[in-house]
Amino acid sequence: MRPSGTLPLLFTALLGVLAACSPAPAPAPATPAATPAAPRPTPSAPVAQVTIGGEDAAETVERWQPPAVTLVDGEAAQARRDAARAFEEDRLYRSAEDAIPIWLALLERDPKDRVAQAGLKRARQRLLEEASALLDRPLKQREALAQASEMALVLLTLAPDDAKVRELQSRVEIAQRVVAYNRAGEEDLRADRIGEDGDGAIPNFREALALDADNPRARQGLAAAESALIRRAETAARATDFATAGTWLAEAAKVRDSSITIADAFERIENIRSDTLARLRNEGLRDLATPQGLKPARQKLEDALRIALPGDPVVGQLRERIELVTHYGSFRPRQVFSDALRDGGRGPQMIVVPHGGFQMGAAENELGATDAEKPSHYVRFERGFAMSITEVTVADFRRYVQATKARPRATRRGHSIVYDERSGNFVRRSGVDWQSDYNGAEAIANLPVMHVSVRDAENYATWLSEQTGRSYRLPSEAEFEYALRAGSSGRYPWGDAGTPPARAGNFTGAEDVSPSGRHWYNAFVGYGDGYWGPAPVGSFDPNPWGLHDIAGNLSEWVADCWHASYRRAPADGVAWFNPGCRQRVIRGGNWANAPAQTRAAWRQSQDSDTTSARIGFRLVRGI
Template sequence: MGGSLRTTGPLACLALSVALASAACRQEPPAASAPQPVVAEPVAPVAAQELQVVAAPDPAAVPLPAWSPPPVELQPEQVRDALKRAGVALAEDRLYQAADDAIPLYLAVLAVQPQQREARRGLEKARTRLLASVRALLQQPEEQRKALAQAATQAAVLVYLAPEGRAELELQQRVQAARRLLALNRSGEEALRGGSPALAAGAFAQVLELEPGNSRARQGLAAVESDLIRQAEDAAAHADFNAALEWLQRASRIREDAPTVADARVRIEAMRMAQLAALRDGGLRDLTSPKGLKAAREKLEQALRIAAPGDAAVAVLRQRIDLVAHYGSFRPGQVFSDALQDGGRGPQMIVVPHGGFQMGAGYGEPGASDAERPQHYVRFDRGFAISITEVTVAEFGRFVAATNARPRATRRGHSIVYDERSGNFVRRNGADWQAGYNGAKAPPNNPVMHVSVRDAEAYAAWLSAQTGRHYRLPSEAEFEYALRAGTTGRYPWGDAGVPPEGSGNFTGSLDVSPSGRHWKNAFLGYGDGYWGAAPAASFRANAWGLHDMAGNLSEWVADCWHASYRRAPPDGAAWYNPGCRQRVVRGGNWANAPEQTRAAWRLSQDSDVTSARIGFRLVRGI
């Protein structure tokens, strides 16, 4: 068994009474400090940089309990009876706990008769059984605390019997190590129950350093990992995905490449995506409900807090909110026409983008006047829809027929037309909205001219009643904004002194009248093939899809005339004074001088004026 019964110490004193031998002659194992308990204190939530697995307090090596044989008073004449009782106790496996157990009786016999062979053989059998029992207890997986306590007591008995035995020393070390591992495992479990997973992980890690295959520590680490994953999922369920990632980061340090952490990442990302999809869908519903923009923006803020950069769901919701905020149910560049009550369709409209621009002319711009200054910034926080072309003869005629209207030129009986014979603009009787630039009947697809600003406003009011939408003349700022279409040059097409080919109906040196006339003040080298107004949309649209903003006909806008832009509205609203007579005309026309084709050019006209050079288009709110 690797050792022998001790022959020094207590056995040397057995001639004395057993009581005295037990009290005065037993060699005590060296004293050890009392083990310090591990206390698991609950910890408050900590920041990410603090989330490290920390070492658990290392419990001191638990000393083996000292054992002394229960006192047995034995006289020489009682030896035979004691041996008999010891044999019965040995057979019943009662070895060391009471005075009538085998080992105390055999020791008492040897104290009286040190060479008594039966007692020595019985004591050796008891020792062998104790060695086997301690080894079995060390392997017992259930009730480890109770098993190790029993093993410690039995090891103390063995150490008492054979303090120099190798088997006894080995078992003593194993029992001490097992009790230390048990203390660490228990401290880890208490820390985990107390809400300190970092301390728990440290304790279990120490166990595995000492015994890599320790199943209880492995289960403990798995429990720590599960607890951290649960914390991560709880955080994700409350939309705190930063905290969820921190918890997962902690969990990933418990066991390298653990599939459970990878699976949890997938689940939490799925939770994130589900929450983002719900916020996106809820925000989109809000945009079409009475809750409107405010509720949708609140959901967008929630989505931004949990989304990864560039998340598609957030991008969709943000884009739709921006569209609704700036365009209602429309989108920039959208073309539409509203249905009329009589079964027809209104003018084709296009949605221009919201934004801002510098309105007017700079102080250094050639040909500019003080009426076009000061240049000032105007911003449109919401887009608007504007007619793609000038209102046509056919469109205006539908209004006249439906309302029996008598526009200004019709009532007055004349308008201003171009006279081919003299080359001048003259008053001609009978010219009204049905006439073209020279007084002859105009084709239905030509822009309507010979209308006053009040005629244009009457058409807008009729169209609003027909469609249930609000139509009006554009403000001066809206007109210039749409005319420039994002450009900043002197002309609508930039700073070049000649218009790009096909860009519009302007006064070009290559234009020829029916009688062979040429313009005296024109864009050199430019010709558009028309003397007079051209059919709507005959030329290329600008960058925002609008035709003839800078040419064909000049156009009425909603503003009253002001001699400069001082105190002009910064939001692009019409600058209107009730009862004003002088109104504003914007945009070049087929008979304008080049300087009057500049993007900032503006003209004052009496509200009753009708002419072959002035038409209009409309704006509709969205």
């Protein structure tokens, strides 16, 4: 709307200044939206079009046209009374019977009519007050603005140079622009053009506030825009797109100073994240309880890692469980268990050996090492395995023999190698088999079974597998040395010290004494374990991984065939086996081995039919 005179040009300049000073839209400035056209009032009184021209421009604006009043000679007094009554009834300008048109007609007839002059002055004052009150009215702004605009047109006709009138007209035009910006912003909101890119609701509401800093409608509009961005953030979060949710929430934080609202929204989004992660964890754990659940559980972990913050404990739980299942199935490292047998008994106690890798064999310059223990090479186990905590006992082996009516090698052959106390040597003696001790006497139940061949040990593993439904076998040579070292890398299973720690195991100690008073010629100086011959299983401290007697007591059969070196040895720890081979491997020191044969890398070839008081075995089981 344009009044008269030079005001339109001044207003256009003012608009440019305000637009230039308005706040920049979030997040980054873009090409500004076209300024919305101010709404035009629809005055009840007649309106004329007037062209205001200048040297460089011409502009058409609306003007108020007073209704025509016809005065008859001699009726001026009555006209004055009619105008006064209309003024009292607040009928000011809409028709020819209203106060201002009558007073204007009187002044046109007599420019010095003081009553008319005073009346118009009071009318202008009342219009100024009423229009100002309308502009300040918080409700029904559209109707109020239309009325105020109409009054301003009337006032501009009556007093175009009055400073108060011009101030009112300026307020009207600003209010019209504020309404236009607010209306445009609300239309943008309904169309979901929020304006975070610089074109939409937010810039419109900011333009309105640049004109009227306390405008409640514009402030409510910005609050609605902020809420719309927050809804976008929450929608993205529910779709597990938390990166986008964070972007929308950051845009919402730029709209206005509403830290509490943003903090509440952030908390809601984080709750959505937490609930989503808990759901993925629980679904992943349920997957892991099924036979083929590892792959879908890993997918759940991948989804969780994509949306989780660093160090999230819920994701850590799922990752840890997947790691455990990957490397240990349904077990945990160091877990102790025994399988039930079909005959009602229990199998040997087993312990889960941690997965990992180690350097197998002897170092190039290791004292006492042989070429058969080289080259040193790295072996890694991607999956853990279970190993019997002790060597298989006489009682364990008896259950197998009785159940299968088996006749192990020494029983069929009728003899085995025992220690002869009288000569101090190992000799072949008749009548000795798996039921015998190191000297041929009857063995007690909890001694490690000895006088068994490698095939006797494998047959026992086959029977145990049938009894339990699990896969038992002899350990590979790599598995044995890995478990023997238990994370160490020294010359001996306990490290590089030349004397074993107290209670480390049953070795040839210089302090050991035979029943007839013999001492070992080649032994660990200063060490004594109290046994001449094998000790009952579990008599000494376990190694760091919970295994008893793996470094001593008896040397043990492993699954590998003998190879004269580790060249081309498997790197994954499986047994190096050639079908039909007769030369097999024993590992680990025993009660009658020299110190050099108690080293961690020591290995020896034995015929597969060998039975001896120095050789036993233990088993491993897949998990």
